[in-house]
Amino acid sequence: MTLPSFNLADDGGVRQLPKERAFALELDETPTTGYRWHLEFSERLMLLSSELALADLHPPGAGGRRRWVFQPQGSGEFFIQAKLWREWLGDASVISRYRLTVRVA
Template sequence: MPAVTLTEANNGQVIAIRRGDVIDLQLHENPTTGFRWQVVRSDGLIEEPAADHERPPRAPEQNPQFGAGGIRTLRFRARAPGTGRLELKLWREFEGESSVVKRFASDITITD
């Protein structure tokens, strides 16, 4: 089953996939600050376990920095034909809705 990789560059776009296809959504995140991406809406998609958080690659001479941000990958599988929307927000859940600093949204078209 084909995989489609989406990033913040795909925010606001319409994405066409087939039933059973996988979407790997890769978003910048720094969980040590308390800000995490959360799925708000995922019409027609099933969220699946994926590699949670990876630090970006560094040159060998650089030391990894504790608390540095990285990329969070969220994986979704298209379950049925139709149209829907994928929405996420980057926030501190313990601070509530006023802490949202970014949003991601994409319209999804799923065909057979």
């Protein structure tokens, strides 16, 4: 079964899911530059996995797509917010922000 998947196009949006359906969030990331996504999310969202997928023929230092898989615990409204930053430089280094609200029936 294919998971519902959200990406940068869903930024700021509200999306509906059937009860307790797992879903994925996919955002581009180039960790070799030091910029990585930092996520904060609702307490009742369980993070099942996080992985970076690179293109088949990627040069050294190339980025990829970070994919997180979440499982809602129950019904209600859940949020995910993220910032793309260099953690050691703090909030002054944030180059992108993301927010998604997921409503589970």
